[in-house]
Amino acid sequence: MAKSQMLKFIDRPQAQPSKRAAQERADDFLEISRPYILAKAEEQASRCSQCGVPFCQVHCPLQNNIPDWLKLTAEGRLEEAYELSASTSTMPEICGRICPQDRLCEGNCVIEKDFGAVTIGAVEKFITDTAWEMGWVKPIQPVADRSEQSVGIIGAGPAGLTAAELLRVKGYTVHVYDRHDRAGGLLTYGIPGFKLEKPVVMRRVQRLVDAGVVFHPGFEIGRDASLDDLRARHGAILIATGVYKARAIEVPGAEGPQALEALDYLIASNRAGFGDAVADAPRFDAHGKHVVVIGGGDTAMDCVRTAVRQGAASVKCLYRRDRSNMPGSAREVMNAEEEGVEFVWLAAPAEIRARSVVAQRMRLGQAGPDGRRAPEAEPGADFETSADMVIKALGFDAEDLPGAFGAPELSVTRWGTVRVDHKTMMTAIPGVFAAGDIVRGASLVVWAVRDGRDVAPQMHRWLRETAGQQNRKAA
Ligand code: FAD
Ligand code: SF4
Ligand code: SF4
Numbered sequence: 001m002a003k004s005q006m007l008k009f010i011d012r013p014q015a016q017p018s019k020r021a022a023q024e025r026a027d028d029f030l031e032i033s034r035p036y037i038l039a040k041a042e043e044q045a046s047r048c049s050q051c052g053v054p055f056c057q058v059h060c061p062l063q064n065n066i067p068d069w070l071k072l073t074a075e076g077r078l079e080e081a082y083e084l085s086a087s088t089s090t091m092p093e094i095c096g097r098i099c100p101q102d103r104l105c106e107g108n109c110v111i112e113k114d115f116g117a118v119t120i121g122a123v124e125k126f127i128t129d130t131a132w133e134m135g136w137v138k139p140i141q142p143v144a145d146r147s148e149q150s151v152g153i154i155g156a157g158p159a160g161l162t163a164a165e166l167l168r169v170k171g172y173t174v175h176v177y178d179r180h181d182r183a184g185g186l187l188t189y190g191i192p193g194f195k196l197e198k199p200v201v202m203r204r205v206q207r208l209v210d211a212g213v214v215f216h217p218g219f220e221i222g223r224d225a226s227l228d229d230l231r232a233r234h235g236a237i238l239i240a241t242g243v244y245k246a247r248a249i250e251v252p253g254a255e256g257p258q259a260l261e262a263l264d265y266l267i268a269s270n271r272a273g274f275g276d277a278v279a280d281a282p283r284f285d286a287h288g289k290h291v292v293v294i295g296g297g298d299t300a301m302d303c304v305r306t307a308v309r310q311g312a313a314s315v316k317c318l319y320r321r322d323r324s325n326m327p328g329s330a331r332e333v334m335n336a337e338e339e340g341v342e343f344v345w346l347a348a349p350a351e352i353r354a355r356s357v358v359a360q361r362m363r364l365g366q367a368g369p370d371g372r373r374a375p376e377a378e379p380g381a382d383f384e385t386s387a388d389m390v391i392k393a394l395g396f397d398a399e400d401l402p403g404a405f406g407a408p409e410l411s412v413t414r415w416g417t418v419r420v421d422h423k424t425m426m427t428a429i430p431g432v433f434a435a436g437d438i439v440r441g442a443s444l445v446v447w448a449v450r451d452g453r454d455v456a457p458q459m460h461r462w463l464r465e466t467a468g469q470q471n472r473k474a475a
Helices: 038-045 067-076 078-086 094-097 119-134 159-168 199-211 227-233 263-272 298-309 330-338 447-464
Strands: 145-152 172-178 214-217 235-238 259-261 290-294 314-318 342-344 348-350 358-365 373-388 387-394 432-434
Touching: 038 067, 038 119, 067 078, 067 119, 067 263, 078 119, 078 145, 094 119, 094 199, 094 447, 145 199, 145 227, 145 447, 159 199, 159 235, 159 447, 199 214, 199 263, 227 235, 235 447, 259 263, 263 290, 263 387, 290 373, 298 314, 298 330, 298 387, 314 348, 314 387, 348 373, 432 447
Parallel strands: 145 172, 145 235, 172 214, 235 432, 259 387, 290 314, 290 387, 314 342
Antiparallel strands: 348 358, 358 373
């Protein structure tokens, strides 16, 4: 019997890809991890114990067939590994880079506790990066010609792009509308290059363009067309607009000129990375400034690390809970600390002044209904810290879509997220579907991909059922 390549976790230690030195990476916006070489990917994949019930797969939102593509990688059958990986995910190399694996697949790997998890994300990234290099990523081939029917997708983030790909494969004419000038949603303008280099996103978009998906950049529903206008053009509509209303900080000075919204700051930085002219550029440049970022989520982590790369004089992150209660990924906090960011735990802003932030010391009180201990102010424990630039990163809520789209019949929850029938993913308006953050609230890329994957067959079914009634062509 051939000797198994697997179950090598006892004598092969876990090895995540090595990171560039903090000093080196603080000078650029390139990804911080070095790619695996083939031998390393094979070695790390071979650590998998091929569980009968693979908890890694159960906890992957895409239910990726992880043990099987690890085995194929360990056996040197990379092209097959790629095909298997691509059969459940439209962007495996992107998820491999930016999923919080410690909370998903790797955090549930059975060997994690005693031996260190299999480095699933890094292997997933390696497989598909190699596939791109080797030309194994083939053009999208529609399986039928259904081009007489068209779909309109509002939002070119991971949910919209995934649905666009899968509906194009079905043969429909697909139009994607986005208010930004480039596709990708937060993959392009939110997440910084040091987590996800932009060519990785752009080659995915280009593959859709090559397949005939029609992009309408700079086209905002609510400004350039109403939802009804779009419904008149297309047999089915997908709302995949994400969530963009920044949560406010209600303290004096929060609207001052040096207080920036996190996403405005990250968009400006990403635009600069593309070589675009940035309006009001000095305001968004942290060079030489004392920067204070308020918040403890992934957006805050992206801001502090961007400020480091822009050459800030100092970067502090103020968070009202402590390290163990922060929502951001522990891995990202570690990266930020390596790069020189100072975390000020149990601190909330009380006032934003022209050159400083006055902060209130906090302590953790009783656990709330969500199980998290609520922060409460410690009386008389204020302090002041220098700040020429303050970045507000408290998270995002849904915008008022029924108002913006001129569609009061679009039913939303009390949080403003779009209400859908969870079986069909259809909204209260027939033929109008919704997916991604605009349904879930601020979430993860991998969940947006999952939603895009789930909504496409539902839209296909609707289009089949209504084909006779509405042979609408795209304008
Ligand atoms: P989005 O990616 O938000 O895309 C929505 C698109 O719709 C946008 O392009 C927008 O321009 C467009 N749009 C909105 N309204 C209109 C309109 N009226 N007309 C036309 N177009 C419109 N997740 C992770 O898994 N890992 C991470 O490391 C990570 N980091 C993040 C960092 C930041 C700074 C932020 C803000 C989020 C991060 N996330 C991360 C979350 C992740 O980016 C989102 O969950 C995901 O992008 C949601 O995908 P989506 O397709 O639903 O929406
Ligand atoms: Fe893990 Fe994300 Fe890849 Fe799933 S998609 S295997 S959760 S990295
Ligand atoms: Fe392999 Fe870990 Fe998944 Fe088990 S849980 S199949 S060891 S990756």
